[in-house]
Amino acid sequence: MDGNNKSLGDLSTHFQKWEFRCPCKKCRRKKVRVSSLLLFKLEMMITIIDRGLDFHRPVIVLSGNRCEEENKRIGGFPGSEHIPAPDGEAADITVDSLTPIELGLIAEEVGGLRIGIAKWGIHVDVKPPCPSKFWVYVGKKPIYSGPIENNDLLKFYQIIKGK
Numbered sequence: 001m002d003g004n005n006k007s008l009g010d011l012s013t014h015f016q017k018w019e020f021r022c023p024c025k026k027c028r029r030k031k032v033r034v035s036s037l038l039l040f041k042l043e044m045m046i047t048i049i050d051r052g053l054d055f056h057r058p059v060i061v062l063s064g065n066r067c068e069e070e071n072k073r074i075g076g077f078p079g080s081e082h083i084p085a086p087d088g089e090a091a092d093i094t095v096d097s098l099t100p101i102e103l104g105l106i107a108e109e110v111g112g113l114r115i116g117i118a119k120w121g122i123h124v125d126v127k128p129p130c131p132s133k134f135w136v137y138v139g140k141k142p143i144y145s146g147p148i149e150n151n152d153l154l155k156f157y158q159i160i161k162g163k
């Protein structure tokens with residue numbers, strides 16, 4: 001057996017099921033289900049993040065799957081992509097030493113992701129824009145890109161931040 005396989009995740013190369021598990025008690029034994037498209041896009045992000053580095057910078061999953069109750073408890077958007085149906089299609093992530101907008105621009109480079117920029121990091125999901133492709137949290141309130149600037153994340157972010 002290849003010794004390198006020891007570091008492989010049980011969901012994808014860099015991700016483990018426990019990282020995506022709903023944190024509530026009720027879900028302790030529930031099967032963790034994550035969209036393979038989302039995992040593929042997250043792995044693509046890692047390739048970009050680690051480009052030119054001789055070490056791996058971990059992507060920390062702050063929130064993966066959530067059951068309805070947990071989603072409600074933390075004030076998540078009703079019908080959130082974090083709720084598996086049947087797979088969870090969203091992840092809230094952060095990377096040490098990358099700002100949320102830097103991480104968001106990497107997600108944009110990967111493409112096919114909706115991206116929400118928050119203080120703690122970013123939300124990404126693999127749902128098509130409807131109609132917004134991006135959002136920025138101002139406090140707890142998301143400002144959506146649809147009516148403002150839906151094609152360029154940095155431009156949209158700068159408009160929202162007034163820079």
Ligand SMILES: [Zn+2]
Binds near residue numbers: 022025026066067068
């Ligand atoms: Zn739960």
Ligand SMILES: [Zn+2]
Binds near residue numbers: 063090091092124
């Ligand atoms: Zn999220």
